[in-house]
Amino acid sequence: MFWLNFWGVALKGVVFTEFYEFVETEFSPVFLQETINSVPLSTNGVYTATGTYPCQELVLITETIAQKSGLAMPGLLKAFGRYMFKYFTITAPEHFKAANNSYDFMTRVENVIHLEVRKLYPDAELPNFDFIERSDKHYVMTYTSARQLGDFCEGLMLATLDYYGENARLSRRILQSSPMTKIEFRVDYPE
Amino acid sequence: MTNEVEIYRQIAERERNSRKAAEALLEAKSLEIYERNRELANTLKNIETLNSALSSMMHAAPDCIITCCQNYKITSMNIKTEHMFGIQEADYIGQSIERLLPIQEQLKTADNASEIYLDNIDVTPPHGRSFPSQIRGSKGMGNPDDMNSYIVLFVHDITDYRKSELEKAHLLDQINEVRRLEALGALTSGIAHEINTPLQYISDNIQFFLGALKKLHNSLLHYENLRQNAREIKDLSELCQVISDHNKEINLRTLLWNIYEAVNESNDGIRQVKDIIKAMREFVHDAPDNQKPPCCVKDILENALRLCRNQAKNLATISLEIEADLPHIPCDPGSIQQVILNIVINALDALQEKPQPDPRIHIAAIRQDDYINIEISDTGPGIPHKIQDKIFDPFFTSKAVGKGTGQGLALAKDIIIKRHMGRLRLGNREGFSTTFVISLPLNPEALAEKAERQAHHNHLKGSSHAA
Numbered sequence: 089m090f091w092l093n094f095w096g097v098a099l100k101g102v103v104f105t106e107f108y109e110f111v112e113t114e115f116s117p118v119f120l121q122e123t124i125n126s127v128p129l130s131t132n133g134v135y136t137a138t139g140t141y142p143c144q145e146l147v148l149i150t151e152t153i154a155q156k157s158g159l160a161m162p163g164l165l166k167a168f169g170r171y172m173f174k175y176f177t178i179t180a181p182e183h184f185k186a187a188n189n190s191y192d193f194m195t196r197v198e199n200v201i202h203l204e205v206r207k208l209y210p211d212a213e214l215p216n217f218d219f220i221e222r223s224d225k226h227y228v229m230t231y232t233s234a235r236q237l238g239d240f241c242e243g244l245m246l247a248t249l250d251y252y253g254e255n256a257r258l259s260r261r262i263l264q265s266s267p268m269t270k271i272e273f274r275v276d277y278p279e
Numbered sequence: 280m281t282n283e284v285e286i287y288r289q290i291a292e293r294e295r296n297s298r299k300a301a302e303a304l305l306e307a308k309s310l311e312i313y314e315r316n317r318e319l320a321n322t323l324k325n326i327e328t329l330n331s332a333l334s335s336m337m338h339a340a341p342d343c344i345i346t347c348c349q350n351y352k353i354t355s356m357n358i359k360t361e362h363m364f365g366i367q368e369a370d371y372i373g374q375s376i377e378r379l380l381p382i383q384e385q386l387k388t389a390d391n392a393s394e395i396y397l398d399n400i401d402v403t404p405p406h407g408r409s410f411p412s413q414i415r416g417s418k419g420m421g422n423p424d425d426m427n428s429y430i431v432l433f434v435h436d437i438t439d440y441r442k443s444e445l446e447k448a449h450l451l452d453q454i455n456e457v458r459r460l461e462a463l464g465a466l467t468s469g470i471a472h473e474i475n476t477p478l479q480y481i482s483d484n485i486q487f488f489l490g491a492l493k494k495l496h497n498s499l500l501h502y503e504n505l506r507q508n509a510r511e512i513k514d515l516s517e518l519c520q521v522i523s524d525h526n527k528e529i530n531l532r533t534l535l536w537n538i539y540e541a542v543n544e545s546n547d548g549i550r551q552v553k554d555i556i557k558a559m560r561e562f563v564h565d566a567p568d569n570q571k572p573p574c575c576v577k578d579i580l581e582n583a584l585r586l587c588r589n590q591a592k593n594l595a596t597i598s599l600e601i602e603a604d605l606p607h608i609p610c611d612p613g614s615i616q617q618v619i620l621n622i623v624i625n626a627l628d629a630l631q632e633k634p635q636p637d638p639r640i641h642i643a644a645i646r647q648d649d650y651i652n653i654e655i656s657d658t659g660p661g662i663p664h665k666i667q668d669k670i671f672d673p674f675f676t677s678k679a680v681g682k683g684t685g686q687g688l689a690l691a692k693d694i695i696i697k698r699h700m701g702r703l704r705l706g707n708r709e710g711f712s713t714t715f716v717i718s719l720p721l722n723p724e725a726l727a728e729k730a731e732r733q734a735h736h737n738h739l740k741g742s743s744h745a746a
Contacts, residue, residue, distance in 0.1 A: 118283060121290045134293055136301035138308070 099143045103172070104135035107146060110171040111153060119156070127152050143235065162239040169243015177251065190248045190256075190275065191227050195219060215241070226276045230263065238262070238271045245273060343434035349419070351376045351383050354429065363436065365406025376432075379404070382414060386430060389418050395432065402434065410436045471559045478556065482549045488542045496535060558582035558616070571699075571723075573607035574615075576644045576651055582612070583619040584642075587627070595630050595638040595657070597623070602645045608719050610699055615719070618691040618703075619655065622715045625687065626657035629713075633660040641711065649726075650701070650718040656711035667705060695719070700726050 111120045124133035127148050135141055150168075154161045177184055183201060187193035198217040205214060215233035222228075231241050242260060249256050257276045264270035337344050343360040347353045353376055356368050364379055377383040382397055389395055395416040403409045416432035510519035526532075584597060591597050623640060630638045635658050643654045662670060671692045695703040700723045706716035720726045 117290055118286045121286050121293070124293070125289065132293070132296070134296040134300050136297055136304055139300065139304055 099141055099146055100137075101135045101139035101141055102137040102175075104141060104146060105137045106172055106175050107149070107168060108135070110168050113171075114167070115153075115157065119153075123149060123152050123156060126156075165237065165239035166243035166246070169240045169245075170247045171243075172240075173244050173247030173251070184251065188252075190245070190252050190254055191219075191222065193248055193252070194229060194245075220272070224277070225279075226274060228272060228274045230270060230272050232268055232270045234268060236265075236269050238269055241271070242273070245275075249275070340433075342436075343432075345376070345379065345432045345434065346429045347376050347432070348429065351386060351430070353379070360434070363407060363410070363434075364404035366404070376430075380414065380432070380434065386418065393418055395430075399437075410438050411441055413437050467559055471556045474552075475556050475560075478549065478553060482546075482553065485542060485546045485549060489539075489546060492535075492539055492542060496539075499531075499535070554582070555585055558585050571609040571611055574610050574612045575607055576605050576653065577601050579610075579612050579616050580619060580642055580644060580653070583616045583623065586616075586620055587623055590624065591627055591640070594627050595640050597640045597642070600641065600643040602643075605644060605646060605651060606721060608651050608721055609723060610719060611694075614694045614698065615717075618694050618717060619653065621687040621691055622655045626655070626659055626713065629659035630657065635659060639711075641708070643708075646721075647718070649721050651721065653717040653719070654706060654708060654714055655717075656708040656714040658711055659713060661712035662705070671703070699723060 108120060111123070127133070127145075129145050129148070131141055131145060133149075150161065150164060153159075154164050157164075183196060184193065187196050194217060198219075202214050213234050215231055215235070215237075218230045218232070220228040220230060231238060233241075238260070242258065245258055249258065254275075255278060257278075259274045259276070261272045261274070262270075263272055337357040338359075340357055340359060343363050344357040345353060345360055346355045352373050353371050356371065360366075360379075361368055366379075371378065375383065376386070380400065380402060382400060385397055386395065395414065395418055397414040400412050400414055401409060402412045413435045414432055415435070416430060418430050506519050506522055509515040510523075580599060580601065584591075584599065588597075619642070623642075626640050637658055640655070640657045643652075643656075645652050645654075671688050692703050695701040695717055700720055702716070702718040704716050704718075706714040708714040
């Protein structure tokens with residue numbers, strides 16, 4: 089369940105190494121190295137999957153890549169969310185199999201996975217998912233976090249909808265930006 | 280091109296550094312795991328030590344200890360439980376607690392995390408003796424199916440406690456009986472004193488009546504003589520005839536004799552009452568230890584029998600055999616009389632409880648060397664062999680509660696041995712089932728001196744051996 093600590097103050101190294109792979113795949117290894125060279129990092133951009141590193145470094149690298157590539161941050165994080173989702177399906181398939189649809193999976197993240205993460209990392213600052221509405225046609229949930237990673241979350245949710253083969257429309261509405269980020273996600277199924 | 284080579288060199292350098300960082304992390308993690316393992320091993324060792332101590336305590340415990348899970352299935356028991364219930368732990372693991380203790384319903388109604396206290400629970404083990412018990416324990420919290428959520432029960436056998444409680448109650452009854460008798464003794468003494476005073480002037484008056492009656496009789500004889508002579512005189516013959524007719528009518532001679540007999544009988548009766556009062560006063564009067572006047576054994580025995588004559592009526596024939604010319608013995612007659620009375624009453628009680636075909640009590644007083652032996656024998660049911668060595672113990676009684684205090688023979692032993700330097704033992708007399716022998720020394724002072732000399736001699740002998 090380590091991957092969920094992604095939202096915490098410290099970030100597991102696997103997020104950094106997966107992000108590197110994402111950048112190398114989407115851009116090139118040279119582009120990645122040039123980006124690392126241009127960002128002042130306490131770690132010199134050296135990460136291992138099992139280590140733990142400051143979240144701020146990932147934010148700095150992402151911002152630099154956005155600048156260098158001319159891509160917008162939200163799109164970049166959303167794309168990384170989709171990329172990261174594949175990693176999760178490979179490393180923790182039991183959680184995906186335990187749910188039948190995206191709603192079940194998202195509630196499972198909040199009610200089962202986050203609980204287990206808290207057992208392992210009592211200080212982890214995890215995002216909060218609240219489930220507001222649900223019908224055959226839609227469901228509404230909110231994402232609340234100390235980190236501004238709503239785009240990354242959206243990427244993960246889009247990948248989740250794809251995973252369960254749900255032809256749905258995901259829309260978001262920012263409810264609050266500071267000090268906590270609170271975003272409402274709405275999933276609508278077509279008639 | 281050169282720039283790109285440099286970039287790849289940097290990538291290689293970063294990858295190398297990542298590998299080294301991963302290796303360092305791995306090493307640190309390995310060390311951490313090693314340390315954790317060591318801590319875990321120590322914790323495990325501590326747990327094993329604790330477990331061993333707990334197990335030792337459980338098995339050395341004087342009470343039965345049974346644990347069960349919240350669904351009342353037995354999970355463990357100690358050796359004492361196996362012994363008390365005559366079972367093997369392995370046969371009862373997983374079985375309902377109800378199979379050993381009839382308390383499942385009480386356990387169900389007890390609140391979680393509460394203490395359990397059940398008193399006077401009769402336990403009937405599958406094998407072994409039944410016993411009353413006091414059960415204490417605690418009911419844990421948790422899932423009813425969780426084997427780690429224990430109910431711990433301590434089963435204490437209270438057989439001895441109950442027995443001692445009964446003995447205590449019995450003892451209390453006996454003490455109350457002794458107090459009652461003590462009060463009765465004090466009352467008797469007072470009554471005897473109060474009766475004695477009017478009895479004295481009744482006795483004096485009767486003596487006076489007897490003397491006066493004799494004098495009146497003499498006067499009557501003179502008058503009769505006068506009447507005999509006067510009836511020949513013509514003028515007096517008619518008057519004499521009237522007197523003669525009157526005497527005949529009231530049967531004067533018989534009347535006088537009956538008056539005399541009645542007064543005489545009253546005199547005897549009063550004497551008897553006085554004797555009984557005297558005996559009672561002597562009975563309740565404790566002479567100081569240093570005041571033991573020479574007393575007549577015959578008087579002591581007769582006084583004692585006088586007090587129980589009425590009780591013996593219709594129960595047993597009492598015979599007395601006193602050797603001629605028995606010397607007087609220095610003693611407290613009241614307390615010796617008390618001992619004799621006690622033994623005789625015991626014999627009468629036994630005869631009343633278990634009537635015998637030839638109920639007899641025989642009391643003999645004979646001299647044997649420097650002692651006077653008083654032997655009291657009866658034809659009652661006898662004293663069972665197994666309690667013969669207990670009958671002189673304080674509070675020992677074979678009688679029902681309220682009937683005997685268990686003090687009589689213990690007091691008798693105290694009076695005879697401690698206060699008179701005598702002996703009290705069971706003896707034998709042909710034709711009788713029980714014989715008590717009281718031996719009273721003729722010269723207790725000489726006996727005391729002799730004992731002192733012997734003690735001194737023994738002490739010196741001991742000292743010389745030690746030297």
